[in-house]
Amino acid sequence: MANPFSIHKSTEQDLSVLALEGYLDAHTAPEFEKAVQTEFEAGRVKLVIECSRLTYISSAGLGVFMSFIDEIREAGGDIKICALAPKVFQVFDILGFFALFDIVSDLPEAIRRFRDVPVKET
Amino acid sequence: MASFERTFALHVPSSTENLSMIRDFVRNIGTQSGMRDLEVARLEMAVDEACSNVMEHAYSSDSTKEVSIRAIVDERAVQIVVVDTGKGFDPAAVEQKKLEDLISAKRTGGLGMRLIKSFMDEVHYAMVPGVKNELTMVKKLRPRD
Numbered sequence: 001m002a003n004p005f006s007i008h009k010s011t012e013q014d015l016s017v018l019a020l021e022g023y024l025d026a027h028t029a030p031e032f033e034k035a036v037q038t039e040f041e042a043g044r045v046k047l048v049i050e051c052s053r054l055t056y057i058s059s060a061g062l063g064v065f066m067s068f069i070d071e072i073r074e075a076g077g078d079i080k081i082c083a084l085a086p087k088v089f090q091v092f093d094i095l096g097f098f099a100l101f102d103i104v105s106d107l108p109e110a111i112r113r114f115r116d117v118p119v120k121e122t
Numbered sequence: 123m124a125s126f127e128r129t130f131a132l133h134v135p136s137s138t139e140n141l142s143m144i145r146d147f148v149r150n151i152g153t154q155s156g157m158r159d160l161e162v163a164r165l166e167m168a169v170d171e172a173c174s175n176v177m178e179h180a181y182s183s184d185s186t187k188e189v190s191i192r193a194i195v196d197e198r199a200v201q202i203v204v205v206d207t208g209k210g211f212d213p214a215a216v217e218q219k220k221l222e223d224l225i226s227a228k229r230t231g232g233l234g235m236r237l238i239k240s241f242m243d244e245v246h247y248a249m250v251p252g253v254k255n256e257l258t259m260v261k262k263l264r265p266r267d
Contacts (some may be wrong), residue, residue, distance in 0.1 A: 004142060025145075026174040027138035056145070058170050059233035066225045087163045094240050095233060096221045122222065 004028060007035050012111055016044045021053040024061030033064045040068060045077025046118075048110045052083035057091055065101065078102065078119045082110040127196040136177045136206075137185040144173050144191060148202065151193045155200050155263060164241035165200065165261050171234035172204045172257050180208025180255060199243075199262045210251035 005028035008019040016039050024032055039047055049065075051057075069079055081103045084092060092103060102120045104110050132147045134140040148169045152162035173189055181187040190205040224232070239245055244260035 023142065025138070025141050025170060026178065027141055056167075058141075058167060058174065059237060060174060062233060066221070070225060087160070090160065090163070091167065091237065095236065100221060100225070 005031060007032065009035070012048070012107070015046045015048055015111060015114060017048045017050055017107065019050040019053065023056035024054060025056065025058045026060035029058075029060040029064055032061060033067070036064060036068050040072060040075075043075075045072045045075045046114055047072065047077065047079045048107065048114075049079060049081045050083055050107055050110075051081060051085070051088060052106075054085065054088055057088050059095075062091070062095065062097070065097070069101070073119050076119070078114070080104060080110040080113050082106055125197060127194060130193045130195075132191045134189055134191075135185050136181045136183075136187040136189050138174065138177055138183075140189075141170055141173060141177075144189075145170055147191065148193070151195065151200060151202075152261075155195050157200070157261070157263065161261065161264075165202070168238045168241045168259055168261075169202050169204065171238050172202075172259065175211075175234055176204060176206040176208060176255075180206045180210060182209075197263070199260050202259045202261075204257045204259075206255050207253060208251075208255065210249040210255040 005022040005024060008021065010017045010019070018035055020032065022028070036047065039045070065079060072079060079101060081101055083106050084103065092098065097103065100122050102113050102117065104113050130151060132144065134143060145166045148166045149162055152165045157165065169191065173191065176189050177183060187206070187208065192203040192205065194201040238259060242259040243262045246258040248256040
C-alpha cells in the first residue's frame with residue numbers, strides 16, 4: 001500500500017515548514033505529532049503547517065495542533081496553518097479553530113503573518 | 123414513487139490502519155446515493171470519528187476485535203450503523219467543552235463526537251456494554267438542484 005501520509009520539511013528564514021500530504025487520521029496522527037515534537041525539542045517553535053496536499057483530517061489530526069499550541073506560544077513561537085482544501089477547511093471552521101489559530105491562504109501569507117503577528121492573540 | 127432499500131456491510135479488524143478502508147466504503151455509499159461532494163465528505167468523517175472512538179476507547183486498541191459498519195440506503199436517507207461489542211460509553215457524559223478549555227486541559231476528547239453531531243442529521247445510541255453497542259447516524263438525502 002502506498003504511504004498514506006507524509007511530511008515534507010523545509011525552512012523559510014527562521015521558520016520551519018511542515019508540508020503535509022495525504023490523510024491525517026487516527027492512524028497517521030502519531031507521525032505528525034512526532035514531527036512537531038522534534039521541532040519543538042530542537043527549539044524551532046515558529047511552525048508553518050502547509051496543507052495544500054492534505055486530503056483529509058480527523059479529530060486525531062486536529063488534536064496534534066491543540067496539544068502543542070500552548071507550549072509553543074509560551075516558548076515565543078506559533079503555529080500558522082495555510083492552504084487548506086475546502087474539505088479540510090470546513091472541519092477547522094466547524095470546530096472553531098479560526099478563533100484560536102492563524103489560518104491563512106498560502107505559504108507566503110503565512111510567512112508574512114509571522115512577521116506581522118508573531119503570536120496570535122486569543 | 124416506488125420505495126427501495128439497500129443494505130451494505132463492512133467488517134474490519136479493530137485497527138486504525140483500516141480507517142481508510144472504512145472511509146472508502148462510506149464514500150462510495152454516499153457518492154452512489156447522489157450526495158454532493160461536501161456532504162459525502164461529512165458522512166465519511168462522521169463514520170471515521172465513530173469508528174476511531176470504537177477502536178481506541180471501546181476496544182482499547184485491541185486489533186483482535188471487530189468493528190462492523192452497516193449502511194442502509196433508501197430514497198430519503200443514508201443510515202450508517204457502527205456496531206461493536208466493547209466497553210461502550212455514555213454519550214450524555216461527553217461534555218461539549220469549548221475548544222480553548224480543551225487546549226488548556228491538554229485534552230482533545232469530545233471533538234469527534236462534536237463533529238459527528240455537526241455533520242449528521244440524526245444520531246442515536248443503543249448501548250449494552252460488553253454485549254453490543256450501536257451508534258446510528260442518519261444523513262438525509264436532499265434533491266439536487
